[in-house]
Amino acid sequence: MEELKKSTFTVKDENGKDVECDVLFTFDSEETKKSYIVYTDNTTDENGNVKVFASIYDPKIENPVLEPITDEKEWKIIETIIETLQEEKNS
Numbered sequence: 001m002e003e004l005k006k007s008t009f010t011v012k013d014e015n016g017k018d019v020e021c022d023v024l025f026t027f028d029s030e031e032t033k034k035s036y037i038v039y040t041d042n043t044t045d046e047n048g049n050v051k052v053f054a055s056i057y058d059p060k061i062e063n064p065v066l067e068p069i070t071d072e073k074e075w076k077i078i079e080t081i082i083e084t085l086q087e088e089k090n091s
Contacts, residue, residue: 054078
C-alpha cells in the first residue's frame with residue numbers, strides 16, 4: 001500500500017460544482033488486478049463521521065477517470081483495509 005503526501009484532486013458533484021478531495025491512500029489489489037483510490041471530500045455524515053469514498057483508477061495515466069466500484073467483493077477488500085488502518089491508528 002502506498003502512503004501519499006497531502007494530495008488533492010477536484011471532481012464535479014451531481015450539481016456540476018467543483019469539490020476538492022483529499023487522497024487518503026491508494027493501493028493495488030493482487031486479487032482483483034485493479035488499482036484503487038480512497039479519498040474524502042471532508043464532509044461528515046449525520047453521525048459526525050468523515051465521509052470516505054473509493055474508486056477504481058488507472059495510475060498510469062495523467063488524469064485518471066474514477067470508476068465506480070460495483071462488485072461487493074471489491075468493497076469488502078476496501079472495507080477491510082480501512083478497518084485495519086483505523087485499528088492501527090487507534091492503537
